[in-house]
Amino acid sequence: MIRFRPQRRRSRGFTLLESCVALAIFAAGAMALYGLLDSNLFALGRANDVSRQTLVVRNAVEHLSAVNPMRQPKGSLVFGTAEIDWQSTLVEPIRTGQSPSGAMGDFDLGLYEVEFTVTDAGRTLGTWHLRVVGYEKVRGFFMDFD
Numbered sequence: 697m698i699r700f701r702p703q704r705r706r707s708r709g710f711t712l713l714e715s716c717v718a719l720a721i722f723a724a725g726a727m728a729l730y731g732l733l734d735s736n737l738f739a740l741g742r743a744n745d746v747s748r749q750t751l752v753v754r755n756a757v758e759h760l761s762a763v764n765p766m767r768q769p770k771g772s773l774v775f776g777t778a779e780i781d782w783q784s785t786l787v788e789p790i791r792t793g794q795s796p797s798g799a800m801g802d803f804d805l806g807l808y809e810v811e812f813t814v815t816d817a818g819r820t821l822g823t824w825h826l827r828v829v830g831y832e833k834v835r836g837f838f839m840d841f842d
Contacts, residue, residue: 708810751776753824757824759773759780760812760826761826765808765830769783769808770782777817778814779814782813784809784830785829786806792804801835802835805830805831806831812824
């Protein structure tokens with residue numbers, strides 16, 4: 697008995713259906729990678745903003761810690777493109793200071809809450825609060841260094 701085998705046609709390339717499936721798989725993978733890249737770029741930009749904000753706020757806190765709110769209750773200053781506006785409010789009543797031996801000191805002291813707002817390139821970064829001691833020399837030898 698002789699058997700006939702059907703002849704198989706050899707494929708000479710991709711069919712249109714195979715090409716469409718391959719293109720759909722490639723597009724789905726590319727879109728997933730684009731979404732990942734986009735979210736990473738957004739996170740990188742946000743981290744850069746927070747880093748800059750931290751630097752500006754640290755500079756503002758350093759400067760405002762040295763300001764005497766009894767003499768300068770409000771003001772503003774500029775660090776590069778950042779602008780800091782502050783206003784202080786008396787929290788505790790003004791009291792007479794004491795020397796280390798317990799005698800009446802040369803200064804009157806008051807506790808102030810300093811509220812400052814940071815604006816960078818026209819965009820408000822936030823508002824913070826800082827407590828600072830204000831002082832004024834009222835007794836003893838007076839020397840004005842201003």
